Amino acid sequence: MVSDIEISLREELVRCMRILHNKGLISGLGGNASARLPREKAALITPSGRFKGDLAPEDIVKIDMDGRVLEGCLRPSIEGPLHTAIYRSNPHINAVVHSHSPFTTGLALAGRKIEPVNYEAAVLFKDVPILEFRRPGSKELGELVAENIRNRRAVILQNHGVVAVGATPLEALCTIESLEEVSIMIFVASHFGEVKLIPKDLI
Ligand SMILES: [Zn+2]
Helix, strand or coil: CCCHHHHHHHHHHHHHHHHHHHCCCCCCCCCEEEEEEHHHCEEEECECCCCHHHCCHHHCEEEECCCCEEECCCCECCCHHHHHHHHHHCCCCCEEEEECCHHHHHHHHCCCCCCCCCHHHHHCCCCCCEECCCCCCCHHHHHHHHHHCCCCCEEEECCCEEEEEECCHHHHHHHHHHHHHHHHHHHHHHHHCCCCCCCHHHC
16 A cells, blocks of 8 residues: 555655746756655656656656666656665655756856855855766766765756755755756846855855
């Protein structure tokens, strides 16, 4: 029998992907999200090759911590190795969301770091690294992210996107949204002139 936790996590993952797509943080086939099922040593993950703005709870695939499919008719996301690598080496992380946030990724392409332009940026994003490019879906990408996300909420993948983690998929989604909001502020400000930062002594 499917547990109540699993039912609500499936719904939350579907909701996250719909929000990411509606907000332009992923295109129709891009991005993925997962949630740990702690008692089962398993995770729920979004499927590969499906339109992400309109998934159904039953489209979500259940995998073990090595990425093998336990339940579900669809193929799991190609970023399965990224999600399972994070869970295997970070027992405190229960949800992972990956987007292709255009402003956050765009700033990183130009080598711009997240600066303390507002409170969130100063406190939550004072240390968001830009990880060098690894092939999407590869074991190497998974290992690099798992290592670097340990004490952080998010990392930026050069030439690719953003990975955020949290206690729930919605929490990780909120981090991706805030990071994109901050990136848009930095982009707009730098278009018109110098970016004004919160003074160091007030952080
Ligand atoms: Zn991606």
